[in-house]
Amino acid sequence: MMKPLACETMLALCGLEPPEPMERVIAALRTLADDCFLTMHIDREPLPLFALLARGGYDYEMRGSLGGRYEIDIWRRA
Template sequence: MILDNRGLEPPQPMIRTLAALDELAEGQTLTILNDRRPMFLFEQLDERGYLYLTEQQNDGSYRVTISRKAG
């Protein structure tokens, strides 16, 4: 699943991302696209037990792929 949060002002990208994670089925990943690096989201992901990979894109936006830790 891909969630495009570009063009939204904080805290909307984080709210949308956390809501999408609540709907994520076991084994699925969520990819988000953000205008800026989602620093406060990382804290939430760590607390909830998610793994994530962050990649800065050529246009300066960020792509974050999120999945649950195994076990």
């Protein structure tokens, strides 16, 4: 399924130490409307998050960028 285009919430997580980035993502997902998606910016690949998203019914798309930073869109599966 493609990500929804209705609205976007952004989280800037670069420079935060674990587990704070994961905690912020989980808190944001709890309030995410079905027709919205979350974009997170982080300076490391959040591997533990991907399994959590799969179990929780979310899809994601990750893009890497220069300098080891990642942009990840997360949305609820239909």
